[in-house]
Amino acid sequence: MTIERKEIEKLATLSRLAIDEKTIADVTGRLSSVLALVDQLQSANTESLQEISRPFHTSQRLRDDQVDETDQRDAFQAIAPQTHNGLFTVPKMIE
Amino acid sequence: MHNYTIAKLIKGLQNKEFSSVELTQHFLDRISQLNDDYNAVITVTSEQALSAAALADQRLANGDAPAMCGVPILHKDIFCTNGVRTSCGSKMLDNFVPPYDATVVENFARDGAVMLGKTNMDEFAMGSSNETSFYGPVKNPWATDSVPGGSSGGSAAAIAARLAPGATATDTGGSIRQPAALCGISGLKPTYGRVSRWGMIAFASSLDQAGPMARTAEDCAIMLNCMASFDEKDSTSVNQSVPDYTASLGNSIKGLKIGIPKEYFSEGLDRGTEIAVRKALADLEAQGAQLVKISLPNSHLSVPAYYVIAPAEASANLSRFDGVKYGYRCENPKDLQDMYCRSRTEGFGEEVQRRILIGTYCLSAGYYDAYYGKAQQVRQLIQQDFSDAFKSVDLIMGPTCPSPAFKFGAKGDDPVAMYLEDIYTIATNLAGLPGMSVPCGMVEEKPVGLQIIGNYFDEARMLNVAHQFQQITNWHNQAPEAVQ
Numbered sequence: 001m002t003i004e005r006k007e008i009e010k011l012a013t014l015s016r017l018a019i020d021e022k023t024i025a026d027v028t029g030r031l032s033s034v035l036a037l038v039d040q041l042q043s044a045n046t047e048s049l050q051e052i053s054r055p056f057h058t059s060q061r062l063r064d065d066q067v068d069e070t071d072q073r074d075a076f077q078a079i080a081p082q083t084h085n086g087l088f089t090v091p092k093m094i095e
Numbered sequence: 096m097h098n099y100t101i102a103k104l105i106k107g108l109q110n111k112e113f114s115s116v117e118l119t120q121h122f123l124d125r126i127s128q129l130n131d132d133y134n135a136v137i138t139v140t141s142e143q144a145l146s147a148a149a150l151a152d153q154r155l156a157n158g159d160a161p162a163m164c165g166v167p168i169l170h171k172d173i174f175c176t177n178g179v180r181t182s183c184g185s186k187m188l189d190n191f192v193p194p195y196d197a198t199v200v201e202n203f204a205r206d207g208a209v210m211l212g213k214t215n216m217d218e219f220a221m222g223s224s225n226e227t228s229f230y231g232p233v234k235n236p237w238a239t240d241s242v243p244g245g246s247s248g249g250s251a252a253a254i255a256a257r258l259a260p261g262a263t264a265t266d267t268g269g270s271i272r273q274p275a276a277l278c279g280i281s282g283l284k285p286t287y288g289r290v291s292r293w294g295m296i297a298f299a300s301s302l303d304q305a306g307p308m309a310r311t312a313e314d315c316a317i318m319l320n321c322m323a324s325f326d327e328k329d330s331t332s333v334n335q336s337v338p339d340y341t342a343s344l345g346n347s348i349k350g351l352k353i354g355i356p357k358e359y360f361s362e363g364l365d366r367g368t369e370i371a372v373r374k375a376l377a378d379l380e381a382q383g384a385q386l387v388k389i390s391l392p393n394s395h396l397s398v399p400a401y402y403v404i405a406p407a408e409a410s411a412n413l414s415r416f417d418g419v420k421y422g423y424r425c426e427n428p429k430d431l432q433d434m435y436c437r438s439r440t441e442g443f444g445e446e447v448q449r450r451i452l453i454g455t456y457c458l459s460a461g462y463y464d465a466y467y468g469k470a471q472q473v474r475q476l477i478q479q480d481f482s483d484a485f486k487s488v489d490l491i492m493g494p495t496c497p498s499p500a501f502k503f504g505a506k507g508d509d510p511v512a513m514y515l516e517d518i519y520t521i522a523t524n525l526a527g528l529p530g531m532s533v534p535c536g537m538v539e540e541k542p543v544g545l546q547i548i549g550n551y552f553d554e555a556r557m558l559n560v561a562h563q564f565q566q567i568t569n570w571h572n573q574a575p576e577a578v579q
Contacts, residue, residue: 040399041400055288081424
């Protein structure tokens with residue numbers, strides 16, 4: 001399966017990545033090569049098989065619905081790119 | 096002292112042959128003298144290490160020393176370390192100093208180990224050659240024009256170069272076993288869930304597992320005793336008692352049934368590697384093990400399934416890197432979308448971006464069933480192959496990699512050529528099984544690894560047979576000439 005340039009542009013938008021004009025042909029070629037590899041899956045007979053998302057059958061352990069972490073806002077905000085009055089700040093998003 | 100194993104260092108410390116401060120200083124000196132040649136260590140924590148060593152000496156003197164008291168080790172830079180940069184080999188986290196320790200790091204501190212620093216790695220653990228690190232490639236101490244393997248190439252090269260006697264590592268598709276093989280050391284990927292993933296930066300959450308790297312199987316057993324634990328903070332951590340992995344090392348392997356999958360000795364396997372691995376199997380047979388021919392008929396589907404599942408999970412996991420709360424943020428973003436997009440494009444390297452794009456593709460509307468759903472079904476086929484095999488054998492063995500360490504740039508521009516490097520290791524991650532690599536020969540003066548695959552939670556048996564193999568062979572004691 002080959003992938004079209006238009007699809008790459010859509011994927012880049014979904015992934016919040018920018019692909020510049022100079023490299024788009026290269027990226028398209030390399031992704032097509034990976035998709036050709038994964039297309040080998042289509043030959044497998046998987047009729048009646050369940051999809052498994054975990055390596056072996058274990059049930060997801062749940063914790064009690066209780067607060068068990070202490071407030072570490074200052075420690076986490078100390079490593080943030082930008083904060084203001086205890087909040088994480090980002091560029092303006094509403095005009 | 097740098098040629099001592101961890102087992103011997105523990106005895107030396109307990110018998111007061113040397114102090115932990117002396118030992119730690121010795122390894123720090125070696126890192127300072129030799130690391131420029133290999134680029135294996137990217138952060139050295141000298142001051143912290145010497146303080147921890149002084150504390151360890153006090154505990155040794157007081158007679159209340161825990162298992163690894165005073166032994167210096169390195170941590171892969173994927174494990175969060177409180178107050179010490181944790182980059183994951185990426186520009187994205189070049190400025191990231193976590194305010195907490197990973198559980199694995201806590202466990203080693205609890206047991207008295209001394210952290211010397213952090214090791215280089217492929218960016219976000221995505222790679223098999225260490226060429227994708229933001230900090231430049233690690234060089235293989237056996238041949239500096241060749242790769243050390245990846246993604247735990249920094250940990251493997253550091254041990255091979257005697258910069259530390261042991262190091263932590265992680266394995267998502269072969270990232271412990273392949274670099275262990277290429278650098279001539281021992282490395283173990285435990286059963287999924289055996290070691291906590293808390294504080295270990297996520298790549299593909301249903302495949303990632305942490306494990307030890309050292310020169311010998313015995314040292315891996317000592318380290319696994321410390322690493323393995325049930326952790327409430329990791330919802331996939333398995334609540335099962337941890338045996339003493341050193342207790343059964345001396346058991347006889349007589350009568351042990353070793354499965355030899357025909358698919359692991361087919362086209363694509365380097366001839367010299369095959370000879371070395373077959374010789375190792377013959378050595379084990381001579382010790383009383385029984386070799387049984389088996390088949391893992393769906394092996395050829397492992398790499399394709401992995402390159403759907405791992406990128407899909409990576410694309411979800413890496414969506415957290417958006418320049419908001421920590422990590423890299425681009426300069427002067429014009430709006431929020433621009434900040435997300437430029438922070439990620441400037442912060443991630445080429446291979447990481449490629450895998451995010453593939454993962455996004457496989458998960459996107461219209462392709463989910465054909466790729467992600469199908470890969471998850473194939474995963475069951477692969478798991479079934481192993482469970483059928485383990486009905487008649489105790490362990491499975493074969494080569495760790497198709498060939499010895501390749502030269503930098505040898506895999507060229509084709510990502511698929513690099514992906515096939517993990518052809519023998521990936522299936523165990525998909526099935527969640529434990530896998531190990533031990534050195535078993537040399538081809539053109541480069542090490543070859545023997546892979547040992549066990550059933551779920553059967554690490555003790557794998558370590559036992561690896562240890563017995565190391566009692567009758569000397570491959571694990573070999574060192575590159577420049578570092579002896």
